[in-house]
Every structure is written in C-alpha cells, then in structure tokens.
Amino acid sequence: MSAILLEIKDQVAFLTMNRAELHNAFDAALIKELTGQIDVLSRDAAVRVLVLTGAGSSFSAGADLNWMRAQQQSTQAENLNDAIALAQLMRTLAFCSKPTIAAVNGQAFGGGVGLMACCDIVISVDSAKFGLTESKLGLAPAVISPYVIAAIGGRQAMRFFLSAEIFSAERALELGLIHELCSADTFEATLARQLKLLKSAGPNALKACKQLVQRVAGRSIESQMLLDEENAQLIARLRTSPEGIEGLSAFLEKRKAEFAG
Secondary structure (H helix, E strand, C coil), X not given: CCCEEEEXXXXXXXXXXXXXXXXXXXXXXXXXXXXXXXXXXXXXXXXCEEEEEECCCEEECCECHHHHHHHHCCCHHHHHHHHHHHHHHHHXXXXXXXXXXXXXXXEEECHHHHHHHHCCEEEEECCCEEECCHHHHCCCCCCCHHXXXXXXXXXXXXXXXXXXXXXXXXXXXXXXXXXXXXXXXXXXXXXXXXXXXXXCCCHHHHHHHHHHHHHHCCCCHHHHHHHHHHHHHHHHHHHXXXXXXXXXXXXXCCCCCHHHC
8 A cells, every 4th residue: 555645636646645543644655755756756747736634534654663663673873864855845845836725634743743734735634732842762854954943933843843732723823834724624724725826826936936935035945955964963962862862762662762751
C-alpha cells in the first residue's frame, strides 16, 4: 500500500498521508515519496492548488516510532542524512510554486506541525490537538523550526519549544499556526470555499504573491538550504547524544526519562 494517496480533481491535487493506523507518522519512505510528489505537482501546469491532509483521525503524529527506534542504532552521519531528507521535504513544500493548503483533520505533533507551518493556508477541525514535544525526548524541533517560527513568531516558538506542552486548536488559531477553524461537519465545505477563492485568482498572480511574500520576508531556497544543513547537523548530534538516547528510550519504554526530575 502506498504511503501517499494522490487524487487530482478540478485542478486541485489532494495528497493524503496514508498511514492511518500509525496516525500518519512518517518514516524515510513516506518522506521520500511525499517530497517527490510535491516536486512533480509543483511543476504540473494542470494543477492549480495542492491540498495536504491525513487519512483517518490524525493529520500527522510526526516521526514514526519504529523509524525513531532504528535511528537509535544509527551513526551520527546516518542521522544527518535522515534529517537532511526531512529538511528537503519541508523546503519543497514551503517553496512549492502552487498555493498549498494543510487540511488538518486531526492531531499533529512535531514534524506534523512542521508540515502545517510549511503550507500557505491551514484549515483545521476544532477538535485537533497540537504539540512540539521534541524536548521531552531530549531533542529539539530543529528541522521544522524555520517554518514554525515564521508562522507563530520567535516569542511563542520559544515557549512551546521549551515547554513541549499540548495545545488546542483554538490556541493554535490565536498563535497564527491555523488560519481557520471549523467543525468536523463543516470541514469539507470550509475547504471547498477556500479552494474556490484560490481558483478564482490568476495562477501567475498567485505564484507572484508567494514569491513576493518570501522575498519581503527575506527567505529564499538558497538561504533555506544553508539553514537546513545547520539544523540537520544539530538534530543529528542530539539524537546520538546520551540525553537524546535516554529521552527516546524512555519514551519507547513508556517510562520517565532520567533527566525528567
């Protein structure tokens, strides 16, 4: 079964992370497939808008536990390669030439929040929960940090990176991580209304608008690649550090980490 489902309908590409039984947590295979799909769709003249969502009741729980367990046995160099691949996914989504919508159908944690922050517009069900919980594992949300900080600001990012607390959809709306909340019953209608607005605008104008915002904000693919390399180095070091190994081991063994006091 493919980790990603693709449906193109009325000039809209719907990409669905298809690992519902794992809350759409991602591993190396999903990261590679999703990156490739977004890259192809970004260059497809028949596609006007890209929608990213999750199968089942979750948007994305972030990294797959089995993948994280395997990373414990990996070298720092191998962890670096994994982090660079994840950074490429986030960068490909953030700099996609088409308007992107995160249709958040349920909870999102860690890298799942990163995917939301990379999208231009985020619509979420009001029952969703969110968290940037990496510090509880002795890690840091390094790869996703540029996008999350751009979405909610450095002051709020500092709090939630440090506290690793779970927060509600209403709080995510206040922070600027989400643009629009709706009930599960009105989710499809809310998404359809947003798609209608985007499809009523000129495709070239939308592309120009995206480039305008990125340029004024001082963001470019080139500068992002340099930052991604630094952040990938950071997470690779943390994953192979004694604290990172203990934090992840404690989480997988469902016990309190030694550093948790």
